Amino acid sequence: MAAFVDRVTVHVAAGNGGHGVSSVHREKYKPLGGPDGGNGGNGGDVVLEVDPNVHTLLDFHHRPHQKAGNGQPGEGSNRSGARGEDRVLRVPAGTVVSTPDGRVIADLVGAGTRVVLAQGGKGGLGNAALANSRRKAPGFALLGEPGEAFDAVIELKSIADVGLVGFPSAGKSSLIAAMSAARPKIADYPFTTLVPNLGVIRSGDVTYTMADVPGLIPGASTGKGLGVQFLRHVERCAVLVHVVDMATMEPGRDPETDIEALEHELAEYGGDELDLVGRLRIAVLNKIDVPDARELVDLVRDSLEERGLEVFAISAATGEGLTELGYGLGRAVEEHRASLPPMESVRVTITPRAVDDSGFTVERDTEYTDGFVVRGVRPERWVRQTDFSNDEAVGFLADRLNRLGVEEQLAKAGAVEGDAVTIGGVTFDFVPTLPAGTLTAEESAGLGGRGTDNRLEPAHRVRAEERLAAKRERRIPYELSESGWTDEDLPDDAQ
Structure with missing residues (x-):
C-alpha cells in the first residue's frame, strides 16, 4: 500500500442549491x-485548507471523489x-491545484x-420572495442551481530551504540523518530512497x-529512474546542494562529470523559468572516510570552485565536516531570506464594468441549429433556475430576458420569429413579445397580467362590492363592520 502520495487527480463536486x-x-x-x-438553501462548497x-495526499489517493452537501428545499x-x-479538504503546505490541462487554480x-x-x-x-405589487401570488418558484463539478489535479511541492540532489547512493539520506532528527531508510544499494525526506x-x-530527492541519473528529466517524479519537490528550495559520491567505483564517473550531468537534468526540467541550475551553489564531497576519496578531494576542489561552487568535504558516516557544512548552509539560507522583498499588504483591484456592457452576448450558431x-452569467443562471413544466415560470423567464434586453439584441442580430435560440444548453423558438411593462390582451380584457392571480383577492373585497351595488339600488345604510372595510376604502362616487 502506498505510504507517500504527492500527486492525485480528484473529482470535486460542490453541493446543489x-x-x-x-x-x-x-x-x-x-x-x-x-x-x-x-x-x-445554498449548496455547500468544496474548500481546501492547509493543515500543518x-x-x-494519501487520503485523496484512496477517496478521489469529494462532494459537498446539497442545500435543502424551502x-x-x-x-x-x-x-x-x-467539504473541507486538508492538504499539506506547498500544495498546488491545477486543471487537467495545466492551468493553475491555487x-x-x-x-x-x-x-x-x-x-x-x-x-x-x-x-x-417573487411576489410584488404586480405579481401578488406567483404560482411558481425558482429551482436551485447545480454546484460546480470538475476534475482537479492536486500536487504536493515540499517547502524546504535546502534541497539535496545527486546520483543514487551518494549519501543524501545519510546526510539528513546525521544532521537532523529525520530517520530515512539507508542501505548500500541504489534507489533506497523512494520518497522525499x-x-x-x-x-x-x-x-x-x-x-x-531520490537519486537522479542521466535522462531523469525525460522519465528515467525515479528522480523526475520528485523533482517538483526542489522547485521551492532556496539552495540546492549537490552531494557527490567520492568513493564510487563505477566506470566513467567522477565529481565533475556527475555535476555536469546533474546540471543538465535540472536545466531540462526547470528551464529558464525556474532556473534550478542557478540555485546549485554548494558541492558536498561525501565519504571522505575512504582513503582514496580523501585524496581525490584535493584534486577536484580547485576546479569545482572555479565553477562557482562552494565546496565542503564531509563524511556522513563519521560526522567529519558536518559542523562547517551546517554553518555554510545557514549562511546561504540567510542570504536568500534577506534578498526576498518585504511583505506588502494585499491590494485588490476592482475593475468597473463598462457602461455599454449588457452582461451577455448574442452570436450566430452555425454548428448545430443555424440559429443564435x-x-x-445572468441569462444562463435564469434558465437553470426555471421549471419548464410551469407555464407561469416560463413566462417569468421571458419577462426577465426581455427586461435584460435579450430580445432587442436578438432582433438587432437578425433573429426573426421561429429562429432557434439557445441559452444555457436549452433551445427555444424565438417568439418576440411586447416590451416589459405593457399590457397584454389578457390584461386589457381584465383577466390579470402575467404572474398575477385574481383568485387570491380578499373575499371581503367581493362582499364590499356587492354591498356597494345594493346601496346604490336600494339606498340602504352602508355598514361594512363585518368585512372590516370603511367608506374611505370605496370609490369617491360611492361615499
Whole structure:
C-alpha cells in the first residue's frame, strides 16, 4: 500500500442549491392568505485548507471523489431550507491545484490558508420572495442551481530551504540523518530512497529545513529512474546542494562529470523559468572516510570552485565536516531570506464594468441549429433556475430576458420569429413579445397580467362590492363592520 502520495487527480463536486417552494398560506379565518413559500438553501462548497499536520495526499489517493452537501428545499410558512455542509479538504503546505490541462487554480502556502475550490449552487427563491405589487401570488418558484463539478489535479511541492540532489547512493539520506532528527531508510544499494525526506536543522541562530530527492541519473528529466517524479519537490528550495559520491567505483564517473550531468537534468526540467541550475551553489564531497576519496578531494576542489561552487568535504558516516557544512548552509539560507522583498499588504483591484456592457452576448450558431446562442452569467443562471413544466415560470423567464434586453439584441442580430435560440444548453423558438411593462390582451380584457392571480383577492373585497351595488339600488345604510372595510376604502362616487 502506498505510504507517500504527492500527486492525485480528484473529482470535486460542490453541493446543489435547494429548490424554492410554491406555497399559499392556509389558516382558519384567513382563506388564501397569500404566498408563503420559502427559499432553498445554498449548496455547500468544496474548500481546501492547509493543515500543518498533513504531510501527504494519501487520503485523496484512496477517496478521489469529494462532494459537498446539497442545500435543502424551502418549505411553507416562509421557512428557508438549510445550507449544505461544506467539504473541507486538508492538504499539506506547498500544495498546488491545477486543471487537467495545466492551468493553475491555487498555490497554497502557509498554515490555515483556505481557498474555495468548487462553489456551491445558489438556492432557488420561493414564491413569497417573487411576489410584488404586480405579481401578488406567483404560482411558481425558482429551482436551485447545480454546484460546480470538475476534475482537479492536486500536487504536493515540499517547502524546504535546502534541497539535496545527486546520483543514487551518494549519501543524501545519510546526510539528513546525521544532521537532523529525520530517520530515512539507508542501505548500500541504489534507489533506497523512494520518497522525499524532510529534516529540520539548527546551525547557530539559523533554523532551516532540508529535503532530499531520490537519486537522479542521466535522462531523469525525460522519465528515467525515479528522480523526475520528485523533482517538483526542489522547485521551492532556496539552495540546492549537490552531494557527490567520492568513493564510487563505477566506470566513467567522477565529481565533475556527475555535476555536469546533474546540471543538465535540472536545466531540462526547470528551464529558464525556474532556473534550478542557478540555485546549485554548494558541492558536498561525501565519504571522505575512504582513503582514496580523501585524496581525490584535493584534486577536484580547485576546479569545482572555479565553477562557482562552494565546496565542503564531509563524511556522513563519521560526522567529519558536518559542523562547517551546517554553518555554510545557514549562511546561504540567510542570504536568500534577506534578498526576498518585504511583505506588502494585499491590494485588490476592482475593475468597473463598462457602461455599454449588457452582461451577455448574442452570436450566430452555425454548428448545430443555424440559429443564435446567448451567452452570459445572468441569462444562463435564469434558465437553470426555471421549471419548464410551469407555464407561469416560463413566462417569468421571458419577462426577465426581455427586461435584460435579450430580445432587442436578438432582433438587432437578425433573429426573426421561429429562429432557434439557445441559452444555457436549452433551445427555444424565438417568439418576440411586447416590451416589459405593457399590457397584454389578457390584461386589457381584465383577466390579470402575467404572474398575477385574481383568485387570491380578499373575499371581503367581493362582499364590499356587492354591498356597494345594493346601496346604490336600494339606498340602504352602508355598514361594512363585518368585512372590516370603511367608506374611505370605496370609490369617491360611492361615499
